[in-house]
Amino acid sequence: MRHSVTALVALGALFVGCTSAPSFPSVTAVAQTQAVAIEGDVADDSAIWVDATDSARSLIIGTHKKGGGVEVYDLNGTRLQSLPDGKFNNVDVRYDFEMNGSTLALVAASNRDDDTLALYGVDAHTHTLRTLSLHTLPNVSKSYGLCMYQDANATYVITNSKTGHIVMDRIDANGTQLMAVRVGEAQVATQTEGCVADDARGILYVGEEDVGIWRFDIAQGLHNNGVLFDTVSKNSALMADIEGLALWKHYLIASSQGNNSYAVYDTLKGTYVGSFRVVDGTIDGTSETDGIEASSMSMGAYTQGIMVIQDGHTPSGKQNFKIVDFSSVIDALKLPR
Secondary structure, X not given: OOOOOOOOOOOOOOOOOOOOOOOOOEEOOOEEOOOOOOOEOOEEEEEEEOOOOOHHHOEEEEEEOOOEEEEEEEOOOOEEEEEOOEOEEEEEEEEEEEEOOEEEEEEEEEEOOOOEEEEEEEEOOOOEEEEEEEEEEEOOOOEXXXXXXXXXXXXXXXXXXXXXXXXXXXXXXXXXXXXXXXXXXXXXXXOEEEEEEEOOOOEEEEEEOOOEEEEEEOOOXXXXXXXXXXXXXXXXXXXXXXXXXXXXXXXXXXXXXHHOEEEEEEOOOOEEEEEEEEOOOOOOOOOOOOOEEEEOOOEOOEOOOEEEEEEOOOOOOEOEEEEEEHHHHHHHHOOOO
């Protein structure tokens, strides 16, 4: 959501890591997806599916929240598929989901048309999505942000709401039928959206847009045990709205929409590392970003992975997603390779 509001609360963070006058290094995009068909605030969030057999053929899955559902792109940004299945806000993917005697990559999206989960499988041969469930799995009221989590036993979808309500559903398969079983809930005071789960450590990060970033220990399920990881009141590098969240290895990245930047944290140390901006180059830069995604997997020429960033303003007025070679972020912030 695009607005700048003073933080509603001033709560303690796990650490202090702020700058007095933000001056951020910059990177440029190396590619961009084809724009959505209509002008306005339309594109929102993305997920990255990595092709295990030919990583250069990996996919970017983007949401279209004005009724266009999901759109699928290759790493050059060419649109491969459009599935106009509803007003989809956020999307995520997890691998090795067991269904009907085989495994597949499961894609989940939040459908704001009817507050349901939309579920797809990735066809690794055709590089397209196939529909698994639409309009049948009830979701949280006023559903908004979404991310997925996977432990040794199950695959989960975590959805949050404009009311600050967060729910966790386990996705079960009985043959070709999918079910969503509610296994946890939490509540924060105001509107949430961006979220990302660290599967290896059992940690969930959720953005409360006007406040900051929450950290939940979900190894034993989702409960009201969240602590504020960082806040706009503590860290001058952050400016509401706090929008998309992503992980690259053990680094958390947050879209700081109010100052068109991306904050990076070392989650193992609990410290703010720095921020960067995506500026004009051969391709225009990014601004007023909603969703972000990152992957550390090597994908063709992108040996350090990529970051995909929703761009709120483009020269055409039609939004798209920018693709950043993550090696440029590593260089800009002097991260270890």
